[in-house]
Amino acid sequence: MDLTAPLRSQASQSPSPSHSATSSIRKRKLLPDDHAPPPPPIPSSLSDALTSNDDLDSVSAAAADSESLSLSQSQSQHVGADEEEVEEECDGSSMRTFTASRLGNTKVKTVNSIKVEPTEVGKDGDPAPATGNSGLGVVVVKEDTVKNIFTENIQTSGAYSAREENLKRETQEKFNPASIRPGDQVASGMKYSHYEEAGRLKFVCVSNDGIDEHMVWLIGLKIIFGRQLPNMPKEYIVRLLMDRNHKSVMVIRRNHVVGGITYRPYVSQKFGEIAFCAITGDEQVKGYGTRLMNHLKQHARDVDGLTHFLTYADNNAVGYFVKQGFTKEIHLEKERWQGYIKDYDGGILMECKIDLKLPYTDLSTMIRRQRQVIDEKIRELSNCHIVYTGIDFQKKEAGIPKKIINVEDLPGLMVVKLTIEEAGWTPDQWGHSRFNSGDSASNQKSWTAFMRSLLKAMNDHPDAWPFKEPVDARDVPDYYDIIKDPMDLKTMSKRVESEQYYVTFEMFVADARRMFENARTYNSPETIYYKCASRHGALALNWKPISRAKFNRVSNQVSRPSIDILLHLELG
Numbered sequence: 246m247d248l249t250a251p252l253r254s255q256a257s258q259s260p261s262p263s264h265s266a267t268s269s270i271r272k273r274k275l276l277p278d279d280h281a282p283p284p285p286p287i288p289s290s291l292s293d294a295l296t297s298n299d300d301l302d303s304v305s306a307a308a309a310d311s312e313s314l315s316l317s318q319s320q321s322q323h324v325g326a327d328e329e330e331v332e333e334e335c336d337g338s339s340m341r342t343f344t345a346s347r348l349g350n351t352k353v354k355t356v357n358s359i360k361v362e363p364t365e366v367g368k369d370g371d372p373a374p375a376t377g378n379s380g381l382g383v384v385v386v387k388e389d390t391v392k393n394i395f396t397e398n399i400q401t402s403g404a405y406s407a408r409e410e411n412l413k414r415e416t417q418e419k420f421n422p423a424s425i426r427p428g429d430q431v432a433s434g435m436k437y438s439h440y441e442e443a444g445r446l447k448f449v450c451v452s453n454d455g456i457d458e459h460m461v462w463l464i465g466l467k468i469i470f471g472r473q474l475p476n477m478p479k480e481y482i483v484r485l486l487m488d489r490n491h492k493s494v495m496v497i498r499r500n501h502v503v504g505g506i507t508y509r510p511y512v513s514q515k516f517g518e519i520a521f522c523a524i525t526g527d528e529q530v531k532g533y534g535t536r537l538m539n540h541l542k543q544h545a546r547d548v549d550g551l552t553h554f555l556t557y558a559d560n561n562a563v564g565y566f567v568k569q570g571f572t573k574e575i576h577l578e579k580e581r582w583q584g585y586i587k588d589y590d591g592g593i594l595m596e597c598k599i600d601l602k603l604p605y606t607d608l609s610t611m612i613r614r615q616r617q618v619i620d621e622k623i624r625e626l627s628n629c630h631i632v633y634t635g636i637d638f639q640k641k642e643a644g645i646p647k648k649i650i651n652v653e654d655l656p657g658l659m660v661v662k663l664t665i666e667e668a669g670w671t672p673d674q675w676g677h678s679r680f681n682s683g684d685s686a687s688n689q690k691s692w693t694a695f696m697r698s699l700l701k702a703m704n705d706h707p708d709a710w711p712f713k714e715p716v717d718a719r720d721v722p723d724y725y726d727i728i729k730d731p732m733d734l735k736t737m738s739k740r741v742e743s744e745q746y747y748v749t750f751e752m753f754v755a756d757a758r759r760m761f762e763n764a765r766t767y768n769s770p771e772t773i774y775y776k777c778a779s780r781h782g783a784l785a786l787n788w789k790p791i792s793r794a795k796f797n798r799v800s801n802q803v804s805r806p807s808i809d810i811l812l813h814l815e816l817g
């Protein structure tokens with residue numbers, strides 16, 4: 246078989262909407278690989294049938310067309326968009342030879358599409374595992390999981406984990422010793438082959454080993470590559486897919502190929518080259534590509550002994566490869582890969598280091614455990630996970646609660662208080678200038694009197710008139726569209742008289758500032774309102790929180806503290 250890459254053909258393929266690749270094959274060097282295992286024997290009828298792209302097309306097409314190999318319709322599966330291509334490429338003759346000699350009792354039926362059924366059928370009608378597996382991984386996931394990929398678990402585990410978790414949740418993993426062949430590099434305890442129990446989604450890694458089922462899958466993958474990589478000559482795709490130095494990791498749903506990655510492991514160099522990677526058009530961006538790549542990495546590490554992957558990524562697929570851990574920086578020593586891999590024009594060489602330990606096919610469990618550990622640590626260090634019942638009161642006018650609640654009685658606040666006290670703080674230090682601590686009754690009276698005085702002074706100011714009442718929406722219809730947090734002297738007065746609202750001086754100052762700032766936000770500078778706010782607010786806008794000591798000085802020494810005195814205190 247001639248494996249030399251052809252020059253890129255710009256021929257007849259029409260671009261897929263999801264793939265506008267411009268890559269082209271410039272040259273391809275396939276060095277002799279002394280380490281590659283000898284290919285398994287292949288019956289002459291099949292090897293004859295697989296020497297050209299046309300033959301393969303006819304094999305797949307005839308499989309689609311073969312009425313004689315019928316199967317119950319209920320078990321038939323559609324290939325979707327690939328159907329047309331199959332029909333186009335059908336010539337039938339090679340397939341008859343192929344089916345007669347190779348498929349034996351494999352049953353195939355189509356209704357305008359390829360329908361595939363394995364040689365054995367499970368008790369509930371689901372496909373049973375292939376016993377002639379090449380020793381490569383088969384992992385099965387229940388199909389129902391696919392529709393939930395994006396919808397469940399996102400809150401708790403993050404989107405990536407949710408997708409992985411949902412695919413994995415339904416997996417019925419069982420070790421299938423029959424699938425391991427002598428000589429396979431399977432680490433002890435590794436579960437390399439899993440088979441379907443109730444699920445219908447499986448991940449397999451196969452090569453051109455002459456096994457009927459694998460050949461049908463490879464043909465299915467070839468059709469997907471042909472569609473999704475329209476600038477790749479079909480002959481070239483077929484050659485690599487059928488080259489026995491290449492392997493293909495595939496995702497198979499109900500025995501129908503959803504997508505796959507074809508790669509060549511250079512075992513002696515410990516790296517692999519990804520030649521093709523694609524998911525069928527209507528199943529893209531559902532998480533299959535990621536799961537597939539994770540299976541590939543685990544397989545390549547544990548079975549092939551690889552440490553790196555290289556690939557020429559099409560420009561439009563660079564984002565996908567980046568998300569799979571590929572980088573444009575190549576760290577692998579040149580002598581390990583140069584001359585081994587094919588060069589592609591228009592593609593970007595990318596590298597991925599395969600981690601020695603990561604459980605690639607079970608990343609979601611690892612991420613979940615990491616989250617658990619971090620969560621437990623946070624719980625150890627803080628109480629932020631405790632949710633207290635809310636406060637049972639309704640807001641009244643001016644934001645004054647109907648029911649008076651001591652701040653210390655608020656659920657959860659004692660926890661904060663304890664923490665603060667343990668840290669050496671005293672209640673006096675809560676907030677900057679808390680009014681009602683200590684001998685609260687007399688203090689409160691003083692603070693109320695003080696704020697009342699301030700409000701009186703503000704009301705008496707010649708520029709106070711625009712601020713005495715709330716703005717009437719009937720006079721200024723759009724006022725409350727623009728000003729979301731209105732304030733006025735009357736509302737402030739109510740808050741002062743409630744003796745509950747302003748528990749710190751900062752709160753009082755904040756209301757005063759907001760009142761003036763609102764006026765300057767809504768009105769333009771040339772208006773009287775703006776000017777009043779600027780003149781009247783000049784003091785309030787400069788107010789700063791005062792210390793308790795300053796307040797004591799004011800309230801003890803000055804019977805009627807005025808804004809001027811306060812200002813003087815502040816400036817002093």
Ligand SMILES: CC(=O)SCCNC(=O)CCNC(=O)[C@H](O)C(C)(C)COP(=O)(O)OP(=O)(O)OC[C@H]1O[C@@H](n2cnc3c(N)ncnc32)[C@H](O)[C@@H]1OP(=O)(O)O
Pocket residue numbers: 263264405473474519520521522523524525528529530531532533534535536556557558559561562563564565568
């Ligand atoms: C070496 C080569 O073969 S290069 C050519 C690669 N193949 C193609 O371009 C063929 C057309 N495209 C496809 O077949 C598929 O879209 C693939 C193989 C590229 C990706 O498979 P998907 O199943 O779609 O990927 P999956 O759903 O796992 O997406 C994984 C992430 O990659 C992103 N992604 C998928 N495709 C692309 C893309 N072409 N560009 C940028 N980001 C992408 C997804 O949005 C997703 O991101 P998220 O994890 O933040 O949500």
